[in-house]
Amino acid sequence: MEVDKGKGEAEETRKVAEADRDTVTLKSSDGKLFEVSKEAAARLSTVLAGMIAGGSIDDNGTDLKQIGSEALENVVDYCNKHANSIPSAALISSSISFNTAPFKEPEEWERKFVDRLSHDALFDLVEAANFLGMERLLDVTCHKISEMMKGKSPDQIREVFNIKNDYTKEELEEIRQELAWAFYDD
Amino acid sequence: MAHKSILQKPPLEAQTSPQFLAGFRPHGFLLGDGQLRQSSIPAISGCSYVPLPPRYCNFLSRGAQSLTISISSRSPASQVVLGGMDCSKRSAGAVASLPEDPLVEILSRVPFKSICRFKCVSKAWRDLIADPLHRKKLPQTLEGFLLYEDSEDCGSKDRPRLCVHFVDVLGRSVRPLDPCFSFLAELPGNENIMLLHYxxxxxxxxxxxxxxxSVSYIVCNPATEQWVAVPSSGRTGSLLLAGCTFTYLIFDPATDSSFHLVQFWMERNDSSVHTYSSKTRVWSHKKCDWLGHGYYCIAPNSPDGYVKGMLHLILYGLGGKDQLVSVDVEGNIQKNIPPPARARTGCWLFSDYVGKSQGRLHYIYHEHKFDTGIKERWRKELLIWVLQDYDTQQWVLKDTVRFSKLFGENEHIKESDYNVVAIHPDHNLVYLIKHWNQKLISYDMDSKQVRDVTDVCTLGHGYGCIIPYVPYFSDLSSLENKQ
Known part of the structure; x- marks a missing residue:
């Protein structure tokens, strides 16, 4: 979906075209440009919706300095796939009244979409979705990670999240004892 | 000193009976073969639910201030808190650290016990999980039961009226709350407060x-120690506790922070319903045309059947089947839900409990059937049903367990010998209290295991009622610590 924007394009022509365009151009932290439908962007991302409504979309590519090209590509890919999938009642309700609607299980295509991602890509996508205020994408990615965490020991969690154990041996022993009840099976 | 209010010292019989808190069952009822059966089931408020804290709390403000909030969540500080390493230095094969917001969002989908275990991951995770701000978003679960005493010496100088023990079902040694509600009971005028509903x-x-x-009310969140006073509904103390008054609190964190009280005054020919809203702060009164007509009495054992914005009550039928009704905050019946029943004849059915677990309404009753086997005797079974689809009123039989399994080979167990106290909000677990030896037991529908939870009698006193406790950490604007 990366687009190569001709530099020779006349300023005027572009401005006129931009006003009628039904896509927006997004620029990743490493300078790559991606195009996504304006409708999908506004519907799926509260941040992009705000920027579109506020007219702060940059014709040359709106800078998203926090998002790398791989994550942005996945964001755009998700938006396109979402636009193509038949919007189910579940998705409509979760995007409209997200503050009260319970979490809807990921749809089949959403599950496949996150399943193919590496851990790195998945975590980056969570950050991107969080940054862009994409509720549904955040739901789907967080759901995936929470599934990865289920039944894992603290050691395994450290491994998945690449976290250093900063407890001393004594401290760990103490907290383990405090939480002994949480280590028993139900 | 003015004469003692009857509330301060109810009749001995009422004091010692759990019924005085939760109403009583005045007559027997029956199903199946048409005979009236006497019963006086001690009523224990029991049940619980545990709402996942609104998962979208952190999203609520995002719509309006999306950009600011999103950006702030990416602040270097929060990145450092959670990640073991800097993102930019991520090595091949290593995985990202995550900003605080999404990590809380992820943890909010992980079971309560796992989250507690994850406190061992690192100090940053421990602090994140323990942070009161995040606690609101993370799932909570049934932590234990509050056991209210009804003993004689309660109310004396040394023992406050509200004598409560906390039984921790998680096996922790530290109490998660002050079971005596000192923050309330020690305020002037609150010396004799007693729990009505939850x-x-x-x-x-x-x-x-x-x-x-006169009696006024207090609505309180024990986890945050927030509370608010509610004026009297006009019902005097003696009538409030006499078993002809049913008071319900309705609160739905998924909707807003307001609450409602619905109080039924049951009279022979002139029943009425009295409702209070925390928004208007006034009681309104009207006639109640359904109570006392056809159905005689509201069952006490439907303490927290709050599903789909409706209170669910079991109505004991006279000469007919029990009914399950959904009642709105105005006290009107919105729906008549036929209780589940197996297509059997010659069975007695006795409603035990209605409550919510895993977001769905559950209905528990027991069946008596005369078994003409080798040894003639009554076969008694507890049946646990779930309302799988609320709209189509589709009940599914979740489990059946024989009394002999639950209580041992005691064939003389009557319905007055035990109570269903609660159904676990997240698991297929039912809690029951055995009155004859005061043991709180749990029955696991998945593993079919019966376990002793606690010996209530070891606490030294009888119990008035047993309340499941699930903390709810959100601040509620409707509770503002006001008299």
Whole structure:
């Protein structure tokens, strides 16, 4: 979906075209440009919706300095796939009244979409979705990670999240004892 | 000193009986073969629910201030808190650290016990999980039961009226709350408060006046120690506790922070319903045309059947089947839900409990069937049903367990010998209290295991009622610590 924007394009022509365009151009932290439908962007991302409504979309590519090209590509890919999938009642309700609607299980295509991602890509996508205020994408990615965490020991969690154990041996022993009840099976 | 309010000292019989808090069952009822059966089931408020804290809390403000909030969540500080390493230095094969917001969002989908275990991951995770701000978003679960005493010496100088023990079902040694509600009971005028009802982890207390027979109320969240006073509905203390008054608290964190009280005054020919809203702060009164007509009495054992914005009550039928009704905050019946039943004849059915677990309404009753086997005797079974689809009223039989499995080979167990106290909000677990030896037991529908939870009698006193406790950590604007 990366687009190569001709530099020779006349300023005027572009401005006129931009006003009628039904896509927006997004620029990743490493300078790559991606195009996504304006409708999908506004519907799926509260941040992009705000920027579109506020007219702060940059014709040359709106800078998203926090998002790398791989994550942005996945964001755009998700938006396109979402636009193509038949919007189910579940998705409509979760995007409209997200503050009260319970979490809807990921749809089949959403599950496949996150399943193919590496851990790195998945975590980056969570950050991107969080940054862009994409509720549904955040739901789907967080759901995936929470599934990865289920039944894992603290050691395994450290491994998945690449976290250093900063407890001393004594401290760990103490907290383990405090939480002994949480280590028993139900 | 003015004459003692009857609330301060109910008749001995009422004091020692759990019924005085939760109403009583005046007559027997029957199903199946048409004979009236006497029963007096001690009523224990029991049940619970545990709402996942609104998962979208952190999203609520995002729509309006999306950009700011999103960006702030990416602040270097929060990145450092959670990640073991800097993102930019991520090595091949290593995985990202995550900003605080999404990590809380992820943890909010992980079971309560796992989250507690994850406190061992690192100090940053421990602090994140323990942070009161995040606690609101993370799932909570049934932590234990509050056991209210009804003993004689309660109310004396040394023992406050509200004598409560906390039984921790998680096996922790540290109490998660002050079971005596000192923050309430020690305030002037609150010496004799007593628990009436609870809904979605918020409690309703009656506050008898010291100088006359009037009763006002207190609604309180034990986890945050927030509370608010509610004026009298006009019902005097003696009638409030006499078994002809049914008071319900309705609170739904998924909707807003407001609460409602619905109080039924049952009279022979003139029943009425009295409702209070925390928004208007006034009681309204009207006739109740359905109570006392056809159905005689509201069952006490439907303490927290709050599902789909409706209170669910079991109505004991006279000469007919029990009914399950959904009642709105105005006290009107919105729906008549036929209780589940197996297509069997010659069975007696006895409603035990209605409550919510895993977001769905559950209905528990027991069947008596005369078994003409080798040894003629009554076969008694507890049946646990779930309302799988609320709209189509489709009940599914979740489990059946024989009394002999639950209580041992004691064939003389009557319905007055036990109570279903609660159904676990997240698991297929039912809690029961055995009155004859005061043991709280749990029955696991998945593993079919019966376990002793606690010996209530070891606590030294009888119990008035047993309340499941699930903390709810959100601040509620409707509870503002006001008299």
């Amino acid at each position: 809904c979605n982890d918020i409690f309703l207390f009656a506050r008898p006046c010291n100088s006359d027979t």
